[in-house]
Each structure stands twice: as C-alpha cells, then as structure tokens.
C-alpha cells in the first residue's frame with residue numbers, strides 16, 4: 001500500500017506520523033518471504049558501489065507483507081472509498097457539532113467543503129499555514145473527510161489544551177476512535193490505558209540501567225545490516241534499514257534477546273502498525289451500529305495476536321507462574337517491559353492475552369514514530385555534511401572520557417541540538433495534541449471561546465515551529481541552533497534539550513499527554529547518531545539534495561525510497 005493510499009484511508013489522522021502505514025519503496029510493498037528471514041546478517045547484500053554511484057544497492061532485509069494481501073486491500077479500499085464518500089456525505093450533513101462560528105480555511109458549505117477535504121490529503125500543511133497566518137492566536141477549522149477539525153494556535157490556547165483534564169478534552173477517546181482500538185489492538189488497551197504511566201515511570205527509570213543492551217544492539221544491528229568492504233561506498237535504503245535498527249534496538253530494551261532479533265516477531269510488530277491504521281479507517285467508515293458486528297471481521301486483531309502469542313507466551317507464562325509461586329519480586333526477575341507491565345497490570349490486564357496485546361501496543365506507539373524521526377535526521381546529516389566533524393569530536397571526547405553510558409549520551413549536546421532541530425524543521429506531524437471535547441457542556445478556552453461537545457481539535461505544530469517570531473530564519477536548518485541557545489543561557493538551559501516540550505515546541509506534544517516514551521527515544525536516537533558519526537562516512541547519492549518530504553494529510557513522512565551512501569570512516 002502506498003503512503004498516499006494509506007493516507008486517503010486515514011483522512012481523519014489524529015496521531016504522530018509514525019502511526020501512518022505504508023511508504024512507497026518500503027519493503028512492505030515487496031512479496032512476502034515465507035520464511036521471514038528478514039534480519040539475518042548473512043542476507044546482507046554484497047553489492048558495493050563506487051564513490052558518487054548509487055548503482056550498488058543494499059537489498060533491505062524483510063519486513064514483508066504478502067503481495068496478494070496488498071492487492072486485495074487496495075481493491076477493498078477503493079471500493080469502500082466510493083461507497084464511503086457517498087455515505088459520509090449523507091451522514092455528515094446531519095451530524096456533528098455546529099462549528100459555523102469558527103472561521104474556515106477553504107469552503108464551508110456542507111457539500112463544497114468536500115473539495116477541501118480532498119485538498120487536505122495532500123495540502124494540509126499549506127491549509128494550516130494559511131489558517132495560522134489569517135487567524136493567529138485563535139481558532140480556524142479545516143474539513144477532513146468525515147468531520148471538521150479545529151486547529152488552535154497561540155501559546156495561551158495551546159496551553160489550555162495541554163493542561164486540560166482528560167474528562168474535558170480527551171486524548172484517549174480521540175485516539176481510540178481513530179485507531180478503533182477495541183477492534184484493532186484489543187478491548188483492554190481501549191478500556192485501561194495504564195501503559196503510559198508504566199512508560200513514564202519504570203521504563204524511563206531503566207533507560208540508564210539497560211543502556212548497555214541498547215548500545216550492544218545498535219552495534220550488532222549495524223554490523224548485520226550494513227556490511228562494508230575497504231573504502232567502498234554502499235547505497236543503503238535508509239528507511240528500511242533504520243526501521244530494522246530501531247525495531248531491534250527498541251525490542252532489545254522491551255523484550256530482550258533472542259526475541260528482539262526474531263525475524264517473524266519483528267515483521268509482526270511492523271505489520272501491526274500497518275494493519276491497525278488501515279483497518280481502523282475501514283471500520284471508521286461503517287455506521288456505529290455495524291461496527292460491533294463487522295469490526296472483528298475487518299480487523300486482523302485475532303491473527304496478529306495469535307502470531308504475537310506464539311512469540312511472547314513462553315516469556316510471559318513463565319513469569320506469571322513465578323509470580324504466583326514466589327510473589328511479585330521473585331529473585332532473577334528480568335528487568336524489561338514485560339516485568340514493568342506485570343508490576344502495574346490489575347485484574348483482567350494481568351493475563352497472558354492482555355499482556356501480549358499490551359507489548360504489541362507499546363511497540364505500535366514506539367517504532368514508527370522513532371523510525372520516521374530518525375530517517376529525517378539521517379537525511380539532514382547526509383545533506384549537511386559540515387556538521388559531521390563537530391559531532392564526531394563531541395562523541396570522541398565524551399566517550400574517551402566516560403565510555404558508553406546513558407549519562408555520556410546525555411552530555412552530547414551537539415547531537416541533542418541536531419535532533420531537536422531536525423524535529424523542528426521536519427517533525428513527523430504537522431499538527432499535534434489531538435483531542436476530542438468530551439465535557440457535556442463543551443470546553444471553554446481561556447479567551448472565552450467554547451468548543452461544543454464532540455469537537456475534534458489539534459494544535460498547529462508545523463506553523464508554530466516555522467514562526468519567525470519564535471525561530472529566527474525558521475526555514476534554515478541550523479543543527480546547532482539549540483546548542484548555541486543553551487550555551488548563551490546561564491540557567492535553565494534544559495529548556496533547549498530534545499526531550500523538553502514547551503508551548504513553542506510540540507514534537508512530543510506538551511502537557512498531560514506529552515509523549516512518555518521520549519526519554520527512551522531521545523537516548524536511543526542520539527546513541528545511533530553517535531555510532532554513525534564515529535564509524536561511517538555518509539553522503540547522499542550523486543550529491544543530490546535532501547530527499548523531499550512527503551506531506552500526506554497531517555503527516556510529514558521521510559522519503560522511504562531514498563538511499564544514503566555509507567562507507568567505513570576514512571579519517
């Protein structure tokens with residue numbers, strides 16, 4: 001499935017772009033290999049190309065999906081698309097809160113607005129920017145296919161969203177509706193969102209303790225996936241390769257060895273990401289009363305979970321038994337996501353099936369977001385080579401002094417700045433802080449505006465990140481922008497760190513629901529950058545410019561077919 005097909009299905013996009021399925025040129029468009037041998041080092045292709053050539057390609061190892069499945073899905077999607085457009089036209093003429101008092105970008109008629117709903121699929125960023133400029137520090141609305149979406153700008157109003165209580169502005173309801181969580185990821189994940197707290201506490205606390213594993217997996221996955229000879233350059237498919245590195249590394253932290261290298265498990269984790277978003281959109285097209293009957297048939301929950309159970313049952317069952325025999329803190333208990341989830345799970349959530357679903361759910365939240373972010377960064381690194389040497393010097397100085405630890409990576413301020421700047425300029429979502437008004441009387445903002453019950457809203461992230469009042473020369477990529485600000489600041493320099501969210505910087509959201517996984521993500525991604533600059537020279541094929549982003553609905557996707565040339569570091 002192409003990005004665009006995925007996006008057309010995901011018109012009501014409400015999540016970070018990493019949740020989007022499918023990218024042109026990604027391995028998922030290729031035929032499935034029955035043996036799922038995706039991550040084997042022996043499969044790393046040997047084609048090497050010379051300087052300035054992109055003739056040699058590293059065939060990406062597999063996270064394949066069946067080609068027939070993809071074809072079937074396209075036909076189903078197109079047929080359903082026609083029927084759905086008609087159905088939605090009728091349905092929406094009669095439903096939804098009255099938002100006529102909010103200025104519109106594009107046409108506001110109940111039928112003519114559909115023209116802009118389709119414009120939104122490919123030009124959402126431009127529509128947001130038009131709204132941001134015409135209606136600064138206030139509200140505007142844009143039509144998406146099945147509803148109006150209200151965009152909010154200005155620090156004061158974004159602050160209102162960030163601090164709102166879940167019972168007034170719900171993150172979970174809007175996410176659960178978008179993902180149709182009950183059918184695609186499981187009822188427990190919908191009913192009891194206890195995992196963000198686990199990520200925020202136990203997982204984050206253990207980023208340092210488990211850093212040696214993360215570092216080891218980075219080293220091993222690069223050695224397996226990018227095999228270089230002499231001083232020759234190798235063209236590496238950036239997206240597919242980094243997806244595998246991040247999937248392995250994150251799962252080394254989540255579930256450990258050997259599962260984090262199991263090709264079928266890794267392929268499954270990635271398949272779930274696609275299945276959930278695509279199937280959720282199909283279910284979203286159905287009238288509510290048909291969802292309980294047809295939802296389970298459309299979703300791949302059962303087959304995906306059966307496959308996940310094959311991998312995770314031995315690990316989880318043993319721990320459930322030990323817990324029953326020896327109590328919660330039995331000696332030798334592994335320090336990983338499964339244990340942290342088991343410590344927090346209550347009642348029905350402390351069962352085999354529920355824990356399997358939760359491990360997959362956390363993977364769903366973690367992998368695509370981190371991969372998309374990292375591939376954007378890799379393109380920046382290859383496109384602006386003058387940054388490589390200072391980054392190298394920083395890594396060498398710190399690692400020579402302290403070795404490879406989380407604290408050492410924490411001190412890599414230049415890499416941190418580079419990551420934050422990459423997320424500012426090429427953040428994976430052009431909007432964030434997706435919420436639904438759930439308070440019965442609507443939600444009253446601090447400027448006195450009340451958005452009615454049932455309204456869907458977001459903050460205008462791309463426009464905020466490119467506002468010259470906040471970021472001088474906002475369209476210039478200045479990799480050390482935040483490091484310079486940090487150095488100029490006598491106190492409070494932490495506000496420029498990649499993990500720090502603020503009303504000016506929404507790449508990880510802000511406030512009550514700001515991304516709980518960002519501490520893990522930032523350390524992991526910085527450690528990967530440090531590994532690359534220390535060990536490789538990189539550049540773009542034929543010195544082409546940075547591969548263009550693909551803006552689809554509110555997602556900013558890195559080009560998934562682009563390659564980056566790697567060779568062993570020469571100097």
Ligand code: HEM
Pocket residue numbers: 016171193195196199362365366367369370371373428429432433434506507508509510511512513514515516517518520521
């Ligand atoms: C660079 C990588 C990542 C990016 C850009 C990212 C971005 C985001 C954003 C924008 C939100 C919504 C925040 C809001 O609406 O206020 C979010 C929420 C979330 N993220 Fe991340 N994320 C990343 C990595 C991760 C990782 C590694 C994990 C898990 C270990 C994770 C788990 C979650 C969860 C569970 C939520 C929902 C929070 C809640 O329910 O309160 N994310 N993320």
